[in-house]
Amino acid sequence: MRTFPPTGPARLPAPRRAAVRPADAPPPGPAWRVTPYFVLGGVFWLVISAAAWRVPMCCDLGTHAAVVERLKADLLNPAHPMADLPGAGSPYYSPYSVVQGLFAQLTELPGRLVVRLFGPVNLLVLITGLGRFTRLFSTRAWAPVFALVFSAVLWGTAVTWWSGFLGLLSMTGTLSYPSTFAIGLTFHIWALTGRLTERSSRTPRWRAAPLEYAALGVLTGVVVLVHPITAIGAVLGTAGLAVARKGAWSRAAAVRWALAGAGALAVTVTWPYCDIFTLVGDTGIDSMHRALYEDLTGRYWLAALLGGPALLLRLRRDRRDPLALMTLLFWLVVLYGWASGHYTYGRLLAVAPVPAQVALAVELARPRPWSTARRALAPLAAAGACLGFVSAQAGAVAPSLGVRGVERPPHWDTYGWAAQHIPPGETVLADDYYVVRSLPGYGPFLVAPVWPDPALAEPERLRRKAAVKRYLSPSTPRHARAAIARRYGVHWLLLTPEEHLPEEAVVVAFSPHSGEVLARVEYGRG
Known part of the structure; x- marks a missing residue:
């Protein structure tokens, strides 16, 4: 039976090996307890939410606020977000923005304030999703903490400022965008996929949670409507997690995944505000995304240099390691975008380093005794995280820390x-x-x-x-x-x-x- 690689020592006596619980099993003791991730993740949530609140409205926040204003004026038949025209068919009117519009109607708050208030909500979805995803591969308490740190600072030494990217600097300016919510929900989708595929590998017949597979499809459909390019990453990650499991191609598995696909299709086809499939083949925004392919080395070398060895260690234990498969799938699509000129696929660079960052976190959270490779990785990861923070991410909290000489979020005039x-x-x-x-x-x-x-x-x-x-x-x-x-x-x-x-x-x-x-x-x- 193939399972995700265990996180305990490589050699354990037989009785202790039998006691190692599956990755998706509940921890022993109380159903809920205070963990390092709960405490430090909560501190991270407070600090980044406050840092994002201090950034004035800039970039695409005005567009998202306009969407809320149109929904606030007419929830069922909103005007075009930017022009005095009918808005029927606009993909800006997603389930996420409709909830914001309803909230604006109930509270009578302006759209720009509603969008900013949803920033901490997005961050909460992201933090909880990343924690659940990391726990697929490690039961160690510090693994999610390391994953959160690495996803925030371990990218490169060049700044990436783009919505949906998890680096601290980018996050403080784009925390309230739909793309951040979509990536957080993607982490929850991956976590649910991991649990379902682990369960189905133990019970291959049609007894494994059909409703949960349908729910997985519904969540994926929501991501498709909220941020279609992130949905590609969600589906690729789901595929990587599923293929890594024994029985991924069985008849029972095919029925389950068909149910998930039907759930996703039902959500996207029945959504009344727009036909999301009109975006298929649309090249209107490819040119603006070409910038994502510039200076890839400067933007991602720390994640590659330190996350790459962690993935190799996992591959030595399992040639079908899910984190390695996910990384391969993400980068194949990114390369396709570069080779084909469809540069919009470069948006997958927002999630492409995440499996390597999680792999590094899991390796460093493993209990001692450490192998020589892990003993070498630990100080390098600490140094890389410090270098990534100082060189590219410190501007996110520069006003609070008094840091000077670093790139900060834009400071636009208000209107x-x-x-x-x-x-x-x-x-x-x-x-x-x-x-x-x-x-x-x-x-x-x-x-x-x-x-x-x-x-x-x-x-x-x-x-x-x-x-x-x-x-x-x-x-x-x-x-x-x-x-x-x-x-x-x-x-x-x-x-x-x-x-x-x-x-x-x-x-x-x-x-x-x-x-x-x-x-x-x-x-x-x-």
Whole structure:
């Protein structure tokens, strides 16, 4: 019977070997007890939640806040997240965002605050999921603690700032994004998969928890709707865990996995807000993800250098080690994205190092006596974690620790000074990088959405972007500007000091920090 490699000493007397419990068995004694992971994970949750709260709204948080604003206004038929158009078919309206919208309706809180309040929730899902996943491979109390530390700091010495990545610096800025929730839920999916496949390897007939397999499929379907690219990682990880088990290809196993697949399909097909399958083959955001393939060595060398030997140690004990299989599957898809030009698959780099980080944690948590390899790994892992923190992750908590000279999360200007003058549901014409990513989070619409979205045909979105450029050009005559404004229902302009202010615009407010100007325009209905 194939099981995940045990975590006890390599040589044990026969009576003690018989007493080693399976990875998914409950610990002896009380059903719940205070563990190092509960204490230190709780401290980590408090510190990172506070650090994330101190980061002002930036990057894509405005987009996610706009989604909540539209759902708050109309939960069943929300408008397009960014433009004054119908929102039917937008994948932004996932189960996760609908819960946020319902919460915003009940509390009457603004969308940008609701999104930020969900950051600690996302972190709780992530921490508990990582702990459960690690316990598949080790019953040692410190293994999940090591896994949490390594997943936070053991990446590389170059900064990776992207949503869904588990490095401390990236996490503090993107903790409240749906991608963080999706990865946390993915860890829970993997943990459930590990327990189910272990149980089915002991009871190969159709007696092994059909409802649990259906629940596994439902959870996977939720991840597909919340963050489709993370769902690919969830499925690949599930496959790696299943293939590592004896009986993975039996007839009974096929029935169980068919039930899980049916559960996932049922969730995705019946979701009323969008057809997630319209994203299959969509290459609209591939180009922006090309940056994920830059400086791979600088971003991941610590995880590879220290996690790689841990995976090799596991492979020596079991050629079908699940953590090694998961790593192989993740990197094959990442390489496919690079070779094919579908750079969006580079988002799997967010989870690709995790099996190696967990493998290292499990090896270092094994009881003594240690092998020569583990004795060498321990100080190297400690040094690598310190180096990774100082060189790439310290900026996450730099304000609290007084650390200087490190990269910190972005610090964008806020736009409450402008939004307070704009009535809900009115359209603003703007083209500045920061404005178009932040202002919708306060409630207004834009002429041209920032990102592609199936709810708005891409040629139309590009026409709108071109219209914004024409309007702001100093050479565009007034009658042409009026035609653009009437076509898109524009009543407001938000311009940087460098952009041309039309003579017919009336200044309403300006930012004392950036010099940006909010102006009102009225062209009539002509």
